[in-house]
Amino acid sequence: MVTQGRSGAWNHRERPPRRRRSWAGWRFVGPFMAVFALVFLAPIAYSVYLSLFRTRLIGGTAFVGAENYVKALQDPRFWSAFGRVAAFLAVQVPIMLFLALLVALAIDSGRLYGSAFFRISVFLPYAVPAIVATLMWGFMYGTRFGLIGNLNETFGVTLPDPLSPELILASIGNIVTWEFVGYNMLIMYSALRVVNHSLYEAAEIDGAGQLRVIWSIKLPALRGTLVIATIFSIIGSFQLFNEPSILRTLAPNSVTTYFTPNLYAYSLSFSGQQFNYSATVAIVMGVITMVIAYVVQLRGIRKAS
């Protein structure tokens, strides 16, 4: 068989179907697609529609074509927000994925005492809601009654304030890393678990050491998973909202209303009533996200071939 060596589902899609085409499948897929159309397709269409108009208190709604888009692309607040999440992406995502990779490799090596405990404990923060994670870290960051405050008092020092405008982005990066490092570790570990057993035996016969096995067998086996994890992290970074929005309560001077593109779109809508412009900002950000995710995927493929 031509497709030998690929996984089962793969075969199904490429193998010519034995069954006659019929509408029976829609009975299973239909319910999902109906709700999907209501909460995904309709809002996207509506949002494109909104972005082409302008509403004023006096004068009502008018078609303005691409005017909102031109405005968004020249909006310093939008670009400031974009620059912030881009910097976040460039620093936080590599650190998080690298840590996740190290832990996954350590657990997979079979050389840890209590590896099951490690696996579940590192994963646990994934189950913690962003609001709780942010509040916990936010309280701990506090210079007044948080851990930083305790340290300052105990040692008579003045540590830099993690909630200051200079450090707030790094502090958010720490919270996000804490939340998702275990999730990424788990999907990498799952990918490592299914590496072909005989490759390890062959490597052992060839006298390859642990590092050599990691470099030549495990890392190539993880490529697809790393591409996926990177894409999801990109999407996550560009959507950054919960953590800065919740930290605003604790550090109002450090988190502006246009701290991230999402926060900006939210503020435009729900404090500014500028729904048309807000939809435009969201669309521009969505398109940028998809383009970057697509480029990462293409690069991942090219390197693989």
Next chain:
Amino acid sequence: MAATTRVTARALRVRRGNRHARVPAPRGRGRRSPLLTAVTALMLVYTLLPLAWLLINATKTQEGLLDSFGLWFAGDFALLDNLVTTFTYGGGVFTRWLLNTLLYVVAGAGGATLLATLGGYGLAHFDFPGKKAVFAIVIGAVAVPGTALAVPTFLMFSEMGLTDTPWAIIIPSLVSPFGLYLMWAFAADAVPREILESARMDGAREFQTFLGVALPLLAPGTVTVLLFNVVATWNNYFLPLIMLKDPDWYPLTLGLNAWNEQAGTAGGEAVFHLVITGSLVTVIPLIAAFLLLQRYWRSGLASGGVKQ
């Protein structure tokens, strides 16, 4: 390398195992290393420390919070008092938030899992007109920033009179493109085509075949998707923040945020001890679910052994 064109699909598949990998990778090759264990334990300190902080500080009074060391207990052990106050403060509003959250999780995550299981099975085992379009749209949707949809969804729901009702939370929670994708990949592998054909040969109707033959085989995948949907719904913050104004419909996440913000409002009472105890109560059910269902979701996520 085979099939380089669809890295996305491949990577997800690789995660769940391929035909060569039925034999588990050797465990415990070489000796266990105290050094490696100690270094990796640093990561453990990082992930568990905040949870320890939460547990410790849930035992403190509002005053104790302010004047004791963060990582150790204050003089008086007030956990029980805090729990009672959490559930009774403001006329028992926390209990209401908890019940709301349960409603959203049961209806939203439960419904999402049902739709994803049906849809994934349909995509894996049927050929129907428009199937390619369904694939393209749903895979594309995984990449759409979910929050980009928030404003238009809010405006639409507002016109339909759904905002400030549970429907505004439940309906959007019903769709999980990622869940559908996982279920499709899982169904293609876990349900052998031959079994379905023979069931059909015996004259079983499609839904009978699905319920009697396919569903039991899909169980590990379903539990995995359910668990991740439960986490997404239980922890959802952005959607309710936009859709709900009435605190009576808040889920726990919005409620906790409201309590946290209360100290900053004019004349508001600082209830950080309740924010912390409430956070603990919010976190425990999910952690318990993950621990108790470990066997299922790990086999769903990583199953090399589904077919054994």
